[in-house]
Amino acid sequence: MHALLPSPLGELTLARDERGLVGVWYPDHRGGVPADLGARDDAAFADAAAQLAEYFAGGRTAFDLPLAPRGDAFDQRVWAALRRVPHGTTVTYGELARAIGGPGHAQAVGAANGRNPLSVVVPCHRVVGADGTLTGYAGGLWRKRFLLALEEPDADAAGRLF
Incomplete structure (x- = not known):
């Protein structure tokens, strides 16, 4: 449905x-x-x-919904790690790869990130390039910019990745 x-x-x-x-x-x-x-x-x-x-509206920083994204085991691990990236922070593909135990798998993490079927809810927009630049986003970079601006970092989350 x-x-x-x-x-x-x-x-x-x-x-x-x-x-x-x-x-x-x-x-x-x-x-x-x-x-x-x-x-x-x-x-x-x-x-x-x-x-x-x-x-x-800026009043919610995390989602509390039953999720059932369809993907292989690696995709599921990446999407679970994305849900742990705090609101108002970003993480690089390499950092995300290390967080799931796959250092050197930044490209595979990027591909799984691109397959995320739950835009906004599973925050793939919080992943940036190694130098901090905005990289591809299935909804377009203008939406990624919008979402990151909406989540402007607060003092409590600054510098905390997971």
Whole structure:
């Protein structure tokens, strides 16, 4: 089942199965929005809609939703590590690779990051290049900039990666 949700980043497509949220995609998401998402039922996504609205309003720093992203074991490890990157901080691909025990696997981490189906909710926008520059984002770099600006670092999180 799926829903369409207005946001400051454009209309989001959300999808879930019986286990939880499987995707949050932008209208022009790189790779496209999957075609077969089942019936549309916006009311069934009230929890996700409320939490996303709170996040975009600056009142939420983490999501508390059942998640069920589809990916292989490596992808799942990367996406779990992304959920541990604190609001208001960034991490490099190399740091993320080391955090999951795969130093030297920054490119593989980058590829898994790019396959993250849960934009915003699983914060792949918090990953930057080794020199701190903004690198690719499935929703476009303008959305990545927006999300990072929304999460401006606070004193408590400054310098803390995990």
